Amino acid sequence: MGNCCSDEAGGRAAMGGASSQNPNVPNEAIDHFLKSRGYHGLFSQIELSYSAADLRDRDVLSKSDPMLVVYKKGRDGLLEELGRTEVILNSLNPTWIAKHTITYHFEIVQTLVFHVYDVDTQFHNVEVKMLKLDEQQFLGEATCALSEIVTKSNRSLTLDLVHREESARSTRPRNLGKLTVHAEESLSSKTTTEMILRCSDLEYKDLFSKSDPFLIISKEVENGTPIPVCKTEVIKNDLKPTWKRVFLNIQQVGSKDSPLVIECFNFNSNGKHDLMGKIHKSLADLEKLHSSGQGENLFLPTLVGHDYHNKVLLCISSILRILNYIKFFAFSLRLLNIMQILKSQLFVEKFSQSVEHTFLDYLAGGCELNFMVAIDFTASNGNPRLPDSLHYIDPSGRPNAYQRAIIEVGEVLQFYDSDKRFPAWGFGARPIDGPVSHCFNLNGSSHYCEVEGIQGIMMAYTSALLNVSLAGPTLFGPVISNAALIASQSLANGGRKYYVLLIITDGVVTDLQETKDALVKASDLPLSILIVGVGGADFKEMEILDADKGERLESSTGRVASRDIVQFVPFREVQSGEISVVQALLAELPTQFLTYMRTRDIQPLSS
Amino acid sequence: MASTFLRTLEITVISGEDLRNDRRPIKKNAFAVVRTDSYNSRRTDMDTDGGSYPKWNQKLVVDMSMHAQFITLEVQCKTSLGDKTVGTARIPVSDFVGGYVPESYLHFLSYRLRDHKGERNGIVNISVRVKVPEYASCSRTELGIPLGMGVALGQRNFGGGIVTGVPVLCNYPGKY
Numbered sequence: 059m060g061n062c063c064s065d066e067a068g069g070r071a072a073m074g075g076a077s078s079q080n081p082n083v084p085n086e087a088i089d090h091f092l093k094s095r096g097y098h099g100l101f102s103q104i105e106l107s108y109s110a111a112d113l114r115d116r117d118v119l120s121k122s123d124p125m126l127v128v129y130k131k132g133r134d135g136l137l138e139e140l141g142r143t144e145v146i147l148n149s150l151n152p153t154w155i156a157k158h159t160i161t162y163h164f165e166i167v168q169t170l171v172f173h174v175y176d177v178d179t180q181f182h183n184v185e186v187k188m189l190k191l192d193e194q195q196f197l198g199e200a201t202c203a204l205s206e207i208v209t210k211s212n213r214s215l216t217l218d219l220v221h222r223e224e225s226a227r228s229t230r231p232r233n234l235g236k237l238t239v240h241a242e243e244s245l246s247s248k249t250t251t252e253m254i255l256r257c258s259d260l261e262y263k264d265l266f267s268k269s270d271p272f273l274i275i276s277k278e279v280e281n282g283t284p285i286p287v288c289k290t291e292v293i294k295n296d297l298k299p300t301w302k303r304v305f306l307n308i309q310q311v312g313s314k315d316s317p318l319v320i321e322c323f324n325f326n327s328n329g330k331h332d333l334m335g336k337i338h339k340s341l342a343d344l345e346k347l348h349s350s351g352q353g354e355n356l357f358l359p360t361l362v363g364h365d366y367h368n369k370v371l372l373c374i375s376s377i378l379r380i381l382n383y384i385k386f387f388a389f390s391l392r393l394l395n396i397m398q399i400l401k402s403q404l405f406v407e408k409f410s411q412s413v414e415h416t417f418l419d420y421l422a423g424g425c426e427l428n429f430m431v432a433i434d435f436t437a438s439n440g441n442p443r444l445p446d447s448l449h450y451i452d453p454s455g456r457p458n459a460y461q462r463a464i465i466e467v468g469e470v471l472q473f474y475d476s477d478k479r480f481p482a483w484g485f486g487a488r489p490i491d492g493p494v495s496h497c498f499n500l501n502g503s504s505h506y507c508e509v510e511g512i513q514g515i516m517m518a519y520t521s522a523l524l525n526v527s528l529a530g531p532t533l534f535g536p537v538i539s540n541a542a543l544i545a546s547q548s549l550a551n552g553g554r555k556y557y558v559l560l561i562i563t564d565g566v567v568t569d570l571q572e573t574k575d576a577l578v579k580a581s582d583l584p585l586s587i588l589i590v591g592v593g594g595a596d597f598k599e600m601e602i603l604d605a606d607k608g609e610r611l612e613s614s615t616g617r618v619a620s621r622d623i624v625q626f627v628p629f630r631e632v633q634s635g636e637i638s639v640v641q642a643l644l645a646e647l648p649t650q651f652l653t654y655m656r657t658r659d660i661q662p663l664s665s
Numbered sequence: 666m667a668s669t670f671l672r673t674l675e676i677t678v679i680s681g682e683d684l685r686n687d688r689r690p691i692k693k694n695a696f697a698v699v700r701t702d703s704y705n706s707r708r709t710d711m712d713t714d715g716g717s718y719p720k721w722n723q724k725l726v727v728d729m730s731m732h733a734q735f736i737t738l739e740v741q742c743k744t745s746l747g748d749k750t751v752g753t754a755r756i757p758v759s760d761f762v763g764g765y766v767p768e769s770y771l772h773f774l775s776y777r778l779r780d781h782k783g784e785r786n787g788i789v790n791i792s793v794r795v796k797v798p799e800y801a802s803c804s805r806t807e808l809g810i811p812l813g814m815g816v817a818l819g820q821r822n823f824g825g826g827i828v829t830g831v832p833v834l835c836n837y838p839g840k841y
Binding site: 292293467546581582583610612617657658 | 727764
């Protein structure tokens with residue numbers, strides 16, 4: 059088998075499966091596994107369904123015949139049609155049957171626009187896709203961000219329908235009714251099965267000892283070699299092994315009825331493992347096998363069956379048993395012709411299913427992301443009154459790098475924070491007549507650090523620029539410790555919040571070890587830290603803090619960060635078509651959030 | 666009541682990383698010993714197939730004196746010449762007691778191990794939860810009781826009739 063590594067130690071370990079359900083194991087391997095398959099735990103397929111109430115009546119003799127058109131609004135403001143619903147006849151309170159699937163991305167604001175039309179009787183025989191929308195009567199429009207829907211506990215958001223912008227000025231505002239959008243995550247992707255498998259009467263394969271068996275579970279694909287999804291650990295010297303539990307995600311294998319191949323191999327350190335028998339079963343079959351408590355005979359394709367000391371009689375009972383379990387009758391007959399049934403049997407000791415909570419489950423279940431900001435006011439930014447300064451406020455209104463970073467990160471995160479009150483700090487400056495402060499409240503208050511909304515951060519930032527004098531050095535430690543304090547206080551109050559600290563800086567930290575110490579401590583708290591580097595400085599040192607690029611962070615006392623909580627990106631001009639810096643910055647957040655919640659076995663509140 | 670002077674810790678020794686024996690990755694049979702004082706220690710089973718990246722994932726319940734400052738965690742390895750210490754970590758109690766987090770918070774902690782020469786030798790990952798009795802589940806910090814205050818270890822008899830006693834109010838003579 060080419061997919062088994064020949065390295066002795068690594069090759070014997072169990073691999074794959076869905077996710078380690080064990081709450082105590084940091085699931086870095088699982089994260090890697092998911093990432094290698096292109097999903098980070100944050101790409102969820104969401105099904106949108108719609109209903110409306112109190113629509114305007116535009117028909118004279120009957121009620122309106124409404125149809126809904128859904129658009130996705132791009133960053134450039136252009137609308138892209140996602141789909142149309144069917145036309146519902148004579149209804150002012152329609153519930154549409156048509157549903158649309160959209161992929162949820164945490165790191166971008168996905169703006170949806172809904173248009174409701176009254177489709178005239180003359181068009182009722184026309185396919186909805188072919189309808190010319192400008193020939194239909196417009197009943198109203200509504201817009202929202204997808205994240206606004208998924209953070210609602212019932213995942214439904216009701217919007218007021220409004221006029222189109224151009225007509226809004228001419229007509230009086232009238233009640234155009236309400237639109238309710240419901241978002242549902244596909245459930246099958248969340249179900250994980252857990253099994254404990256065991257075999258009996260395996261054959262001798264090694265010359266001087268018993269065999270060293272392990273199992274590989276693969277998914278059968280049409281005309282192709284099966285794709286391995288999971289493998290157990292190697293048990294040495296055992297002809298009736300019981301392996302550790304294995305996990306299979308339903309999404310990984312397709313469905314519960316998708317055929318799987320379970321192969322038992324004898325481990326060979328040279329990587330050429332001998333097949334000791336195999337079996338074709340779906341998860342549903344394995345569940346039946348578990349409830350019956352019986353074993354199932356393994357078989358060998360005769361080409362491989364070169365073992366002579368194990369002649370097995372094809373007794374009637376085993377034929378019957380196999381016929382019972384193998385779904386396709388003809389297929390099974392074909393198999394019987396070319397295979398050798400073995401005495402070895404496979405048993406399913408344990409079979410259970412569980413639902414793994416997704417990021418969206420936690421959001422709907424009352425968990426919040428709380429946003430915090432810390433801004434670098436060190437002198438290396440340049441005099442804020444001069445245009446070459448990174449802190450220069452352009453009178454034309456063009457945002458500087460600091461403002462752009464706040465807006466871009468803030469506009470994504472604000473939807474996940476219900477009170478929209480954000481702690482905002484500055485560091486590395488001298489407030490009026492004071493010594494240099496490495497964590498001062500941006501709003502100028504000495505009592506509270508919170509400001510209202512993204513606009514509040516922007517205002518506090520511009521006023522702070524006028525009230526402090528830039529100094530140095532660049533210390534992160536105090537800001538990180540303050541954020542950690544807020545996160546731990548929230549835990550003490552029984553909060554279910556996860557904090558995100560955005561640090562925007564123009565240079566390299568002076569207190570690298572203190573910063574590491576603070577980060578290592580914070581890795582045990584519900585906190586993630588995003589660092590954005592602005593300006594042209596060399597940010598090599600910052601990369602050290604971002605643990606996915608190197609070793610785990612270690613404090614001066616020998617404590618090591620228990621998980622990666624830092625994400626660093628240099629903020630450069632984004633060319634059109636490129637993935638935005640902020641997207642890259644935010645992409646890891648849901649995984650960091652899930653690692654925290656899952657390792658601690660924190661469940662979302664049921665909605 | 667002895668339990669008044671002791672904290673019960675649930676320490677799950679999760680795994681080790683990059684463990685070496687004289688620079689060579691260890692092959693098998695690593696185990697971990699958690700020691701809260703010279704009388705209280707627990708050990709995990711041996712890991713047989715993880716090599717230099719052993720996984721134990723084993724919960725150890727161990728008592729710790731209220732005024733302990735450190736606990737130690739030793740990773741050892743069974744060899745043909747007997748048990749050999751691979752690396753030791755000294756874990757400050759303040760990493761999982763005190764601060765604002767609830768007392769029963771499940772802490773995930775990792776530590777650098779050092780061998781007898783003081784050289785870096787791998788990492789150990791653990792989780793620690795302080796077991797809080799039902800009737801006293803409120804946080805000590807909320808009650809305003811300073812943490813790590815001098816409370817007697819209690820009097821315990823160890824075989825030979827030696828009694829270990831620590832004076833009760835030695836740390837805060839002024840307060841009482």
